[in-house]
Amino acid sequence: MSHNRRSLAPVANLVLLLAASGACSPGRTAPPADPSPASARPHADLILTNARVYTLAWGEPAADGAPAANAPHGPAGWTPDAQAVAIRGSRIVFVGANDAAVAWRGPASRVVDLHGATLLPGLVDSHVHILELGRMLERVNLVGVTTEAEAVEKVAARAAVTPKGAWILGYGWDEGAWANHYPTLKLLSERVPDHPVYLRGLHSYAVWGNRLAFERANITPATRAPAGGEIKHDASGAPSGVLVNAAVKLLESAIPTPTAAEFDAVVLKGLQAMAEAGYVAVQEAGADTELMAAFERLAATGRLPIRVYVMLSGRDHALLERWLPRGRETPGEQRMLTTLGVKVFFDGALGSRGARLLAPYVDRPGERGVPTPEAAFDPKLTAAMMKAGFQVDIHAIGDAANREALDFIEGVMKDAPSARTGRHRIEHAQVLDADDVPRFARSGVIASMQPSHAVEDMAWAEDRLGAERVKLAYAWRTLRRAGARLVFSSDLPGTDYNVFYGLHSAIARQDRAGKPEGGWRADQRMTPEEALRGYTTWAAYAAFVEQHTGALAVGRWADLTAMDIDPLSAGEQAPAQLLAGKIRMTIVAGRVVKSSP
Ligand SMILES: [Zn+2]
Numbered sequence: 001m002s003h004n005r006r007s008l009a010p011v012a013n014l015v016l017l018l019a020a021s022g023a024c025s026p027g028r029t030a031p032p033a034d035p036s037p038a039s040a041r042p043h044a045d046l047i048l049t050n051a052r053v054y055t056l057a058w059g060e061p062a063a064d065g066a067p068a069a070n071a072p073h074g075p076a077g078w079t080p081d082a083q084a085v086a087i088r089g090s091r092i093v094f095v096g097a098n099d100a101a102v103a104w105r106g107p108a109s110r111v112v113d114l115h116g117a118t119l120l121p122g123l124v125d126s127h128v129h130i131l132e133l134g135r136m137l138e139r140v141n142l143v144g145v146t147t148e149a150e151a152v153e154k155v156a157a158r159a160a161v162t163p164k165g166a167w168i169l170g171y172g173w174d175e176g177a178w179a180n181h182y183p184t185l186k187l188l189s190e191r192v193p194d195h196p197v198y199l200r201g202l203h204s205y206a207v208w209g210n211r212l213a214f215e216r217a218n219i220t221p222a223t224r225a226p227a228g229g230e231i232k233h234d235a236s237g238a239p240s241g242v243l244v245n246a247a248v249k250l251l252e253s254a255i256p257t258p259t260a261a262e263f264d265a266v267v268l269k270g271l272q273a274m275a276e277a278g279y280v281a282v283q284e285a286g287a288d289t290e291l292m293a294a295f296e297r298l299a300a301t302g303r304l305p306i307r308v309y310v311m312l313s314g315r316d317h318a319l320l321e322r323w324l325p326r327g328r329e330t331p332g333e334q335r336m337l338t339t340l341g342v343k344v345f346f347d348g349a350l351g352s353r354g355a356r357l358l359a360p361y362v363d364r365p366g367e368r369g370v371p372t373p374e375a376a377f378d379p380k381l382t383a384a385m386m387k388a389g390f391q392v393d394i395h396a397i398g399d400a401a402n403r404e405a406l407d408f409i410e411g412v413m414k415d416a417p418s419a420r421t422g423r424h425r426i427e428h429a430q431v432l433d434a435d436d437v438p439r440f441a442r443s444g445v446i447a448s449m450q451p452s453h454a455v456e457d458m459a460w461a462e463d464r465l466g467a468e469r470v471k472l473a474y475a476w477r478t479l480r481r482a483g484a485r486l487v488f489s490s491d492l493p494g495t496d497y498n499v500f501y502g503l504h505s506a507i508a509r510q511d512r513a514g515k516p517e518g519g520w521r522a523d524q525r526m527t528p529e530e531a532l533r534g535y536t537t538w539a540a541y542a543a544f545v546e547q548h549t550g551a552l553a554v555g556r557w558a559d560l561t562a563m564d565i566d567p568l569s570a571g572e573q574a575p576a577q578l579l580a581g582k583i584r585m586t587i588v589a590g591r592v593v594k595s596s597p
Pocket of ligand 1: 127129285491
């Protein structure tokens with residue numbers, strides 16, 4: 001730790017500052033500020049000291065990003081507004097200076113010296129696909145591997161720690177780059193003879209397997225490829241180890257369906273990775289019946305390491321019908337699983353030109369993306385869910401899809417005032433028409449956006465949209481100026497969920513190499529405070545828990561994240577430093593779920 005120690009605001013100022021912001025106002029069940037003498041005070045279970053604490057309990061920044069008058073920000077930059085936090089059970093009981101925190105210490109208290117780490121309200125990733133992340137982490141990762149021998153060694157290393165006979169799944173060898181010299185089953189079968197192996201290509205149109213896998217799938221020289229597929233053969237006419245397009249399923253169908261316990265383990269792996277990455281909560285963007293069942297089993301057995309807020313998959317009509325009478329669930333301090341919303345799709349992606357646009361793609365004249373919301377979208381059922389209090393989370397990327405999403409939400413709200421309380425969201429809100437920008441604030445629709453998408457799409461977004469329309473693409477600042485609420489997320493596993501990458505993308509609008517100079521469409525950048533709020537305060541609002549979390553104050557849930565870099569100071573002075581940030585501690589409902597020295 002080499003951060004300069006800034007002088008701390010005196011505690012008296014801190015108290016005034018918190019009181020002025022109204023952020024201390026406790027939730028319904030929160031205890032009042034503790035007036036009792038130290039001797040009569042109950043002890044804290046956990047006391048975190050010597051931290052740079054940013055409570056985020058001060059006022060919201062202005063639409064242009066300027067910090068509130070009561071923010072601990074001055075000409076010299078940001079100053080932490082506390083040093084220590086004490087936790088009892090699953091609540092925060094003290095926020096303030098080190099010496100005052102000591103009064104909460106009892107014989108059983110655990111005291112953790114954070115040695116100058118930054119302590120913040122717990123981070124939230126508000127749009128994730130946790131099952132896909134778990135699967136990705138469980139499979140052998142061959143992304144970036146350049147030779148067959150190297151890929152085989154990675155699989156062999158996994159085989160060494162996998163019971164014989166069990167399938168080994170992997171992904172990421174580049175079937176595009178390797179198309180002229182496809183790998184075969186020979187070396188793979190020699191090095192991995194006792195496990196069936198299934199290795200999906202990076203672009204998902206080819207798979208590569210070993211001999212045992214082909215035997216299990218009963219693929220022989222006599223096997224004919226299905227229509228639209230191809231079985232690669234060697235000179236002798238035997239299957240050589242690679243299947244392409246529709247033939248992929250010949251091998252895939254031989255992989256046994258996971259048991260419930262195996263399925264749960266994959267989901268848990270994804271959630272544990274998020275706890276390690278500093279997140280105290282995620283919002284799952286589309287759980288179907290099977291994933292919901294896994295979440296419920298994990299919750300019932302106390303195994304969810306972090307909070308999971310669920311958007312039910314709008315494609316799973318039976319699941320929606322089951323949830324409709326139950327209504328939106330109310331989050332709770334000890335509760336790890338809460339169902340809030342319904343996820344539906346109004347278009348595709350901009351990269352593949354599936355985003356629905358009002359005018360044609362510049363680089364594909366005549367095309368405007370997919371014609372209507374996907375077939376699985378049931379407007380009646382979705383509207384009924386909204387009227388029952390559920391949040392609707394509409395995937396909309398193109399300006400036409402965003403307009404239709406706003407039309408749909410406004411239509412339902414006009415119909416039924418009960419639907420107004422749903423804090424509805426548009427997921428991505430990537431390309432907007434100027435006429436639609438003010439509608440977000442007017443209708444209370446949250447723009448749920450992914451800072452990394454701007455950085456990852458900047459190379460080609462203008463090719464698709466042209467110089468004019470791109471001005472209202474990834475337009476965080478324009479939306480803020482129009483009064484819209486934002487929330488930030490990764491949309492993992494499509495992009496890196498490392499929060500430092502997300503913060504850097506939001507603050508700099510540059511890639512990891514610092515390109516382009518000054519940031520891409522720099523007028524849309526967020527300040528460090530706005531970027532951080534996108535993963536904390538604003539995420540709390542999007543999950544209906546802004547009275548309980550999103551800020552550090554007495555009576556709030558004990559959900560916190562500690563990191564080795566000060567994102568406000570670094571973000572303001574040298575955003576590139578953020579990319580080296582590390583998570584030190586993740587605390588959920590008072591439980592330490594990740595801790596590193
Ligand atoms: Zn998504």
